[in-house]
Amino acid sequence: MLKTMSIKNAYLLSVLDGLKKKSAHEPEFLQAVEEVLESLEPVVEADPRYERQNIIGRIVEPERVVMFRVPWVDDSGKVQVNRGYRVQFNSAIGPYKGGLRFHPTVNLSVIKFLGFEQIFKNSLTTLPMGGGKGGSDFDPKGKSDGEVMRFCQSFMTELQRHIGPDTDVPAGDIGVGAREIGFLFGQYKKIRDEFTGVLTGKGLSYGGSLARTEATGFGLCYFADAQLRDNGQSFQGKRVVVSGSGNVAIYANQKCAQLGGKVVAMSDSNGYIVDENGIDYQVIKEIKEVKRARIKTYLDYVPSAKYVEGCSGIWTVPCDIALPCATQNEIDEASAKALIANGCMGVFEGANMPSTPGAIAAYQAAGILFAPAKASNAGGVATSGLEMSQNSERLSWTFEEVDAKLKGIMEGIYAACAAAAEKYGMKGNIQAGANIAGFLKVADAMLWQGI
Ligand code: NDP
Ligand code: 2IT
Numbered sequence: 001m002l003k004t005m006s007i008k009n010a011y012l013l014s015v016l017d018g019l020k021k022k023s024a025h026e027p028e029f030l031q032a033v034e035e036v037l038e039s040l041e042p043v044v045e046a047d048p049r050y051e052r053q054n055i056i057g058r059i060v061e062p063e064r065v066v067m068f069r070v071p072w073v074d075d076s077g078k079v080q081v082n083r084g085y086r087v088q089f090n091s092a093i094g095p096y097k098g099g100l101r102f103h104p105t106v107n108l109s110v111i112k113f114l115g116f117e118q119i120f121k122n123s124l125t126t127l128p129m130g131g132g133k134g135g136s137d138f139d140p141k142g143k144s145d146g147e148v149m150r151f152c153q154s155f156m157t158e159l160q161r162h163i164g165p166d167t168d169v170p171a172g173d174i175g176v177g178a179r180e181i182g183f184l185f186g187q188y189k190k191i192r193d194e195f196t197g198v199l200t201g202k203g204l205s206y207g208g209s210l211a212r213t214e215a216t217g218f219g220l221c222y223f224a225d226a227q228l229r230d231n232g233q234s235f236q237g238k239r240v241v242v243s244g245s246g247n248v249a250i251y252a253n254q255k256c257a258q259l260g261g262k263v264v265a266m267s268d269s270n271g272y273i274v275d276e277n278g279i280d281y282q283v284i285k286e287i288k289e290v291k292r293a294r295i296k297t298y299l300d301y302v303p304s305a306k307y308v309e310g311c312s313g314i315w316t317v318p319c320d321i322a323l324p325c326a327t328q329n330e331i332d333e334a335s336a337k338a339l340i341a342n343g344c345m346g347v348f349e350g351a352n353m354p355s356t357p358g359a360i361a362a363y364q365a366a367g368i369l370f371a372p373a374k375a376s377n378a379g380g381v382a383t384s385g386l387e388m389s390q391n392s393e394r395l396s397w398t399f400e401e402v403d404a405k406l407k408g409i410m411e412g413i414y415a416a417c418a419a420a421a422e423k424y425g426m427k428g429n430i431q432a433g434a435n436i437a438g439f440l441k442v443a444d445a446m447l448w449q450g451i
Contacts, residue, residue, distance in 0.1 A: 007034075009041050011051045019060055026109035028328060032116050032353060033060050035360075039435035042424045053451070055443050062115060064088040067108070068158040070136055072151045075144055084155050086134035086162055086170070089115040092445035095166055096132030097122055097381060099173030102180065104139045111135055113328070114173070114352055118381070120438025121374040124413045127385035132168055134159070140175045152183035160188050165196040165391070171384050172201040174327065177247060177289075178213070182206075197391030200384035209387035211402040212380075216350065217251025218403065219379015220323060222410035224348040225259055227371055227430065230418065233345070236260035241319040243267045243311070244326030245284050245295050248350045248377065252323050253281040265317040267326065268295040272314040275305040318342040325350035333358030340366045349373035360431065375417050375434035382409045 007013055016037055023029055037056065044050045070082040085108060088096045098118040101111070111133050119131030136155060140148050163170060172181055181201045188198055195207075202208035211218070221235070228234050240261045242249050245268050253263045262278040268288075273279070273295055283301045287293050296307050308314075315322070315335035322344055324330055330351065331339075336359035339347070346369035349355065353373055355363070363370045383406055390396050397405075414430070420440070421433030 007038055007041060009044055012037050012041060012044060012056060015056045015060060018057075023109075023112075026112060028109045028353070029112040029116065031357065032113040035353075035357065036116075036120065036435045036439070039432040040439055042426075043436055043439065046424075049447060050443060053447060055446055058446065058451070059090065059119070059439075059442065060116070062087050062089045062112065063091060065108070065112075066134075066159075066162050070138065070151065070155050070158070072147070072154045074147055082136050082138040082151070084134070084136045084158060085111045086159060086168070087111050087115040087132060088162070088168055089131040089133070090119045090442060091130035092442050092449065093123060094128035094130045096168035097129035097171075097384065098131060098133040099135075099171045099381075100176045100180075100184075101133070101135035101173040102138045102140050102175035103135070104137050106135045106137045110328070117352055117374050119442055120435060121378045122381055122385075123438040123441045124375055124416065124434060125378050125382040125385055125409055126412065127382060127409075129169075129381065129385055129388075132170075133173075134170055135173065135176075138175075140180065145179070148179060149183045152180055153187040156184045156187035157191065159184075160191050163188075163198055165198050165388070169197065169384070169388060170199055171381070172247070174246065177201075178203060197388050200387040202387070207387075207391055209383060209390055209396065209402055210399040211406060212383045212387055213247070214251040214254070214403075215383035215406055216248045216377055216380030217253070217325070218255045219382065219406055219410045220248070220252050220325070220348060220350045220376050221255035221259060222379065222407045223371055223376040223414055224321070224323070224346070226411045226414040227348070227369055228346065230414070231369060233369075234260065235321070238262070238320040239264050239318065240321045240323060241265045241314060241317050242323045242325055242350075243272075243314050243330060243354075244324075244351065245288050246325070248380070249323075249325035250281050250284050250288065252325055252350050253279060253284065256323070257281065261321065264319065265314050266295060267311045267314045269311055269326075270294055271296060271307055271309045272311055272317075273298045273305050273307050274317055275302055277302075277304070279305075315339050316342070320345055322347045323350050324354035326354065327351055328353040329356050330354045331359045332356045333362055335359065336362035340368060345369060347371070348376050350377050352377065370431060372431040372434050374438060375413050375430065378413055379406050379410055382406060
């Protein structure tokens with residue numbers, strides 16, 4: 001159930017009410033929309049053009065939704081069928097851009113919430129990218145490389161007619177990493193007979209960017225560091241809990257340790273590990289990227305660590321800083337209160353929408369620092385934007401160049417969010433600032449382009 005709204009503006013309420021009727025069966029999407037619209041109240045009241053041109057009514061409706069059948073043959077010769085999605089949400093400031101998620105929980109509501117968030121996130125990066133998202137309810141876990149390849153080929157056989165380097169540029173997300181991007185790219189090239197930057201997160205031997213693998217986790221820590229410093233704090237000496245153990249979590253751990261923090265707990269969907277001596281990201285990298293094993297096997301490397309079955313208990317591990325890097329709604333109100341009771345002073349989101357509305361209300365009531373995903377995890381897509389630039393000029397930049405640009409972009413996003421919050425009378429509210437700053441650029445472009 002969604003919490004009761006605090007929105008009072010009649011125009012915003014009418015758009016939201018209409019959407020709730022039309023999308024009643026899409027709870028994640030409605031949650032993401034309501035969170036943004038709440039922040040936009042002062043913006044809509046300050047400028048009548050947004051209502052006159054019905055910008056809000058238009059921005060909550062995807063420009064296009066594609067759903068398709070993905071048949072593939074498993075290793076036993078049986079024909080399997082999954083459902084594929086691509087939601088092309090908004091192209092006002094650039095080609096649709098956003099990841100592909102392969103996970104059994106994927107449905108239209110999940111892809112629409114992710115695509116909607118992506119509009120504002122991509123705008124915040126300052127790069128010319130519109131918002132989109134896609135994926136499938138296919139579960140790569142436990143599948144052979146051959147099965148994953150056949151699935152990816154079938155998925156791309158349909159998707160290829162809807163995407164292109166100037167139209168829509170997908171990338172990775174949960175369950176889509178270097179292996180999947182490679183198979184998807186190979187199939188696109190085969191069908192279209194084009195070698196282009198149609199996907200990002202590519203391997204370094206065929207057009208990928210250095211630092212894209214690390215970008216979301218590194219970017220999260222650059223953002224958190226900027227916010228901490230603005231509040232007279234730093235990562236130095238802090239106990240940090242990172243949920244998840246995938247692409248975002250691994251490199252958040254690495255950068256956090258470089259900045260002086262100690263990651264004491266990490267998780268996967270089965271359970272979590274606690275290591276008071278600090279978890280070495282290289283061990284997690286080996287377990288997850290090389291062996292594709294469960295986090296429980298960390299005990300084989302560090303027998304003194306502790307493993308607890310079930311992932312949600314990770315928020316009861318005392319910490320100064322929480323970096324949720326697994327999935328949506330992983331911190332509910334009770335988990336947020338447990339974090340706060342144990343002295344947590346900041347939550348910086350690596351995953352998309354990891355905090356429920358109740359959790360966010362708890363952070364606000366306690367006055368702890370909070371960085372919303374669409375700002376703090378924008379480093380991944382920002383570096384995808386840099387990969388697109390490199391592909392266009394058919395050159396590649398050094399790791400140091402890309403990393404320095406990423407750091408500059410994340411610090412710029414923090415500054416833009418802080419400035420927007422202050423301008424609209426909500427100084428220090430980075431959540432509202434992110435929604436407002438992200439919205440203004442897209443809305444302006446929509447106004448210029450007509451309906
Ligand atoms: P990965 O597939 O690499 O890793 C996902 C991690 O989260 C795994 O540890 C996984 O555990 C865990 N997880 C996934 N779903 C659930 C679930 N339903 N319940 C509990 N744990 C779960 O994905 P990423 O690291 O790429 O993505 C993590 C988050 O970051 C997502 O919210 C994604 O949208 C977001 N993100 C990713 C970006 C990127 O560049 N990759 C950019 C910006 C945001 P298990 O292995 O057991 O499934
Ligand atoms: O949620 C996200 O921003 C991503 N999964 C990355 C998208 C991208 O296009 O790099």
